[in-house]
Amino acid sequence: MEFDTIAAISTPSGEGAIAIVRLSGPEAIPIADKLFQAPSGKKLAEQVSHTIHYGHLVDPWTEETVEEVMLSFMKAPKTFTREDVIEINCHGGIVSVNRVLALVLRAGARLAEPGEFTKRAFLNGRIDLSQAEAVMDLIRAKTDRAMDVALNQMEGRLSKLIGTLRQALLESIAQMEVNIDYPEYDDVEEMTRPIMLEKSMWVRSEIDKLLQTSSQGKILREGLSTVIVGRPNVGKSSLLNSLVQENKAIVTEIAGTTRDIIEEYVNVRGVPLRLVDTAGIRETEDIVERIGVERSRKVLKEADLILYVLNYSEPLTAEDERLFEAVKDMNYIVVINKTDLPQKIDLEKVQALAGSRLLVTTSLIEEEGIDQLEEAIADLFFEGEIEAGDMTYVSNARHISLLHQAHQTISDAIEAAEMEVPVDMIQIDVTRTWEILGEIIGDTADDGLLNQLFSQFCLGK
Ligand SMILES: Nc1nc2c(c(=O)[nH]1)N(C=O)[C@@H](CNc1ccc(C(=O)N[C@@H](CCC(=O)O)C(=O)O)cc1)CN2
Ligand SMILES: Nc1nc2c(ncn2[C@@H]2O[C@H](COP(=O)(O)OP(=O)(O)OP(=O)(O)O)[C@@H](O)[C@H]2O)c(=O)[nH]1
Ligand SMILES: [Mg+2]
Numbered sequence: 001m002e003f004d005t006i007a008a009i010s011t012p013s014g015e016g017a018i019a020i021v022r023l024s025g026p027e028a029i030p031i032a033d034k035l036f037q038a039p040s041g042k043k044l045a046e047q048v049s050h051t052i053h054y055g056h057l058v059d060p061w062t063e064e065t066v067e068e069v070m071l072s073f074m075k076a077p078k079t080f081t082r083e084d085v086i087e088i089n090c091h092g093g094i095v096s097v098n099r100v101l102a103l104v105l106r107a108g109a110r111l112a113e114p115g116e117f118t119k120r121a122f123l124n125g126r127i128d129l130s131q132a133e134a135v136m137d138l139i140r141a142k143t144d145r146a147m148d149v150a151l152n153q154m155e156g157r158l159s160k161l162i163g164t165l166r167q168a169l170l171e172s173i174a175q176m177e178v179n180i181d182y183p184e185y186d187d188v189e190e191m192t193r194p195i196m197l198e199k200s201m202w203v204r205s206e207i208d209k210l211l212q213t214s215s216q217g218k219i220l221r222e223g224l225s226t227v228i229v230g231r232p233n234v235g236k237s238s239l240l241n242s243l244v245q246e247n248k249a250i251v252t253e254i255a256g257t258t259r260d261i262i263e264e265y266v267n268v269r270g271v272p273l274r275l276v277d278t279a280g281i282r283e284t285e286d287i288v289e290r291i292g293v294e295r296s297r298k299v300l301k302e303a304d305l306i307l308y309v310l311n312y313s314e315p316l317t318a319e320d321e322r323l324f325e326a327v328k329d330m331n332y333i334v335v336i337n338k339t340d341l342p343q344k345i346d347l348e349k350v351q352a353l354a355g356s357r358l359l360v361t362t363s364l365i366e367e368e369g370i371d372q373l374e375e376a377i378a379d380l381f382f383e384g385e386i387e388a389g390d391m392t393y394v395s396n397a398r399h400i401s402l403l404h405q406a407h408q409t410i411s412d413a414i415e416a417a418e419m420e421v422p423v424d425m426i427q428i429d430v431t432r433t434w435e436i437l438g439e440i441i442g443d444t445a446d447d448g449l450l451n452q453l454f455s456q457f458c459l460g461k
Contacts, residue, residue, distance in 0.1 A: 004027075005109045006025055007023045007109035007111065008022060010460035015094065020089055021090065023088075024084070025083050029045055037056050051072075052073070053071050053072075054069075057069055066103055067090045068090075082125070114455055115454035115456065115458070128159050130442070133399075134154035137153070144270060152393070159441050161210070169434040175195050176192055177427075196426065201414060207403055210394050211400070214393075225302060226276065231311070232256050233311070234309045235364050240264060242367070243374075256286065261276055269374055269375070278300070279296050306331065308324075310350065311338055311345065312361065316346060334354050334358065334360070338363060339368065347359075
């Protein structure tokens with residue numbers, strides 16, 4: 001496929017040592033040759049591919065020197081996009097890099113859309129859709145483990161597995177085709193059902209395995225949704241601040257300080273937490289606070305993990321006990337805060353209410369107990385856990401949803417085969433499964449989907 005030539009700044013905006021303007025497409029080399037002057041006077045077109053060159057960018061219209069650069073010269077097809085690629089390494093100032101971009105645009109390149117370089121790598125067949133999505137996940141990864149999951153997917157392990165499943169489905173579709181073409185041979189029909197059933201069951205069990213990794217995978221990618229709850233004034237906002245090591249949430253001695261949900265992203269010993277501070281839960285006449293309390297109850301239901309904060313220096317209240325009831329089927333850790341004050345809470349009673357759940361005591365004012373809490377969170381998360389690097393995790397919501405759909409259609413096929421439904425009917429479900437799995441790797445993706453997915457990328461990627 002032949003495209004136009006695109007250009008973009010591929011490094012973050014702001015001051016830095018070096019910034020890169022990247023070009024890709026059939027005119028990348030002629031455009032660079034229009035602007036670039038090496039001390040030797042040699043044109044890039046005469047150079048060996050995959051070499052880097054020192055020189056100056058000169059505005060061909062004014063003959064003024066624009067920048068001193070290093071220029072990487074990479075001829076297709078062994079490049080990121082499989083097209084000719086030029087990377088101009090300029091000085092990392094905002095003005096410098098924008099000047100260079102303006103110059104290459106004037107010389108004939110078009111400004112790339114977000115994700116367009118990666119989109120070309122996909123359209124030119126270097127990577128499939130799930131690998132392209134992994135490129136974005138890699139950039140957005142906030143923990144080592146999240147990065148390992150993305151890298152694994154980028155290397156194409158998920159793609160390879162999906163390919164194998166689709167191959168098995170294709171073989172069973174072919175077998176059914178023979179059956180449909182030669183209905184007069186009964187023995188063909190006899191062979192077809194067991195082959196089709198065996199392959200479909202295998203595909204379904206592999207989809208099951210992948211889906212089992214999805215909740216962990218999704219957490220690694222999006223963070224464990226962790227909600228801090230408790231009565232007003234127990235120290236919920238203080239806990240958020242301690243965990244993020246910054247004063248993000250307002251802390252005061254006034255009960256009912258937090259009125260709205262506050263969200264922060266933290267990395268606790270390799271576990272990504274999407275930490276949510278809530279308004280203290282209590283019956284209240286204050287209308288604003290009441291809305292806050294309602295919201296707290298709502299986010300509570302969607303939490304992967306709850307940090308339930310109690311006050312060490314006050315007796316348990318009916319409100320506290322009600323909250324124990326509200327979280328009883330959820331994953332939670334009890335944090336008993338303010339241990340620097342005299343004890344009023346009945347710890348045995350708390351333990352009885354919490355059952356087998358972990359209790360951690362803290363004094364957030366004196367910065368005590370945070371380590372133990374972090375350890376408890378990490379233990380809970382890594383319990384019975386597997387190394388992210390060695391496994392194929394499904395972490396992307398789009399993939400998870402498609403796998404659920406594929407699971408449904410292949411189950412329909414299996415059920416139909418067991419019920420002696422005519423083979424051509426079963427074939428419809430098997431074919432549909434093959435198509436759905438194809439959407440994961442972008443084999444059967446339409447333009448709208450592609451545009452939507454790639455537009456979520458960073459500019460210059
Ligand atoms: N300067 C720079 N650094 C970068 C990138 C880049 O585009 N430019 N990358 C951008 O993300 C990443 C590296 N990713 C890349 C992936 C594939 C190919 C590539 O040329 N693949 C060819 C040839 C491989 C080979 O030589 O064997 C291919 O797969 O056909 C290049 C970069 C990270 N660092
Ligand atoms: N003595 C003592 N005071 C603490 C401790 N942790 C927090 N506090 C104080 O308790 C008060 C309430 O803390 P917050 O973090 O605002 O409590 P909250 O649970 O977010 O309160 P609401 O947002 O009103 O529900 C503040 O004055 C804190 O400084 C602690 O470990 N010991
Ligand atoms: Mg608060």
